[in-house]
Amino acid sequence: MNTPVYFISDIHLKLSLDKDEKERRSKLYRLFDKILDTGGTCIFVGDLFDFYFEYPNIIPSSYFDFFDKAKMLREKGISLYFFAGNHDYWVGDHIKNHVMDKVYLNDDQIEVNGKKFYLTHGDGLLSWDHGYRLLKRVIRSKTFIWLFRWLHPTIGYRIARIISRSGEYNNHKEDFNEDVRIELQQIAKKHFENGFDYMITGHYHLGEMFLINEGKLAVLGDWFHRPSYAIFDGEDLELRLWENDV
Numbered sequence: 117m118n119t120p121v122y123f124i125s126d127i128h129l130k131l132s133l134d135k136d137e138k139e140r141r142s143k144l145y146r147l148f149d150k151i152l153d154t155g156g157t158c159i160f161v162g163d164l165f166d167f168y169f170e171y172p173n174i175i176p177s178s179y180f181d182f183f184d185k186a187k188m189l190r191e192k193g194i195s196l197y198f199f200a201g202n203h204d205y206w207v208g209d210h211i212k213n214h215v216m217d218k219v220y221l222n223d224d225q226i227e228v229n230g231k232k233f234y235l236t237h238g239d240g241l242l243s244w245d246h247g248y249r250l251l252k253r254v255i256r257s258k259t260f261i262w263l264f265r266w267l268h269p270t271i272g273y274r275i276a277r278i279i280s281r282s283g284e285y286n287n288h289k290e291d292f293n294e295d296v297r298i299e300l301q302q303i304a305k306k307h308f309e310n311g312f313d314y315m316i317t318g319h320y321h322l323g324e325m326f327l328i329n330e331g332k333l334a335v336l337g338d339w340f341h342r343p344s345y346a347i348f349d350g351e352d353l354e355l356r357l358w359e360n361d362v
């Protein structure tokens with residue numbers, strides 16, 4: 117895998133292209149310009165799209181500019197990897213065969229320059245998330261997907277617009293975030309004991325990095341307030357704010 121490796125998550129590209137959305141996208145595309153300069157690899161760690169469900173033979177039009185940019189990156193030798201999130205698990209042939217170099221539907225590991233990364237979008241990870249884990253099993257099941265395919269796309273995407281509004285901001289209370297930090301660090305510690313150097317997760321929209329023993333846990337931020345990303349330059353992992361860097 118070529119370095120530097122960029123890790124970005126929770127961009128939540130919207131289905132409606134209003135003024136705010138265009139501005140958010142232009143920020144992302146300015147980061148893509150930077151990636152074109154440095155070369156390397158770009159890994160999307162879930163919730164790239166606010167909603168993505170691919171019906172056979174149909175591509176959501178709101179994401180066309182992104183698909184163009186992705187194509188340009190790949191033509192210039194940047195590899196794109198995609199880990200599915202809870203908003204965009206339902207990718208199909210278009211994403212798998214035409215947009216990304218590789219798609220991961222589950223947590224996975226990668227190794228770059230001898231460093232081992234544990235990668236996960238992070239949904240359903242926390243010990244108290246029992247209800248969500250059950251829901252996750254259902255909405256990712258073959259039966260659910262089969263049924264959803266039979267909904268007319270107009271209806272399917274209308275439902276999605278309503279449901280996916282929830283993922284917009286990290287408006288959790290600070291004591292909730294503190295519980296999340298503690299638990300994620302415990303999970304990361306176990307991975308580090310098992311030989312991983314880094315753990316990278318999205319979903320919690322924190323934009324924070326934690327040093328745990330010899331390992332680093334990056335809890336990526338979202339792209340609503342203060343866009344950020346993590347970068348592995350071949351030797352070490354760092355969290356960067358978009359505004360300081362582009």
Ligand SMILES: [Mn+2]
Nearest residue numbers: 163201202319
């Ligand atoms: Mn998520």
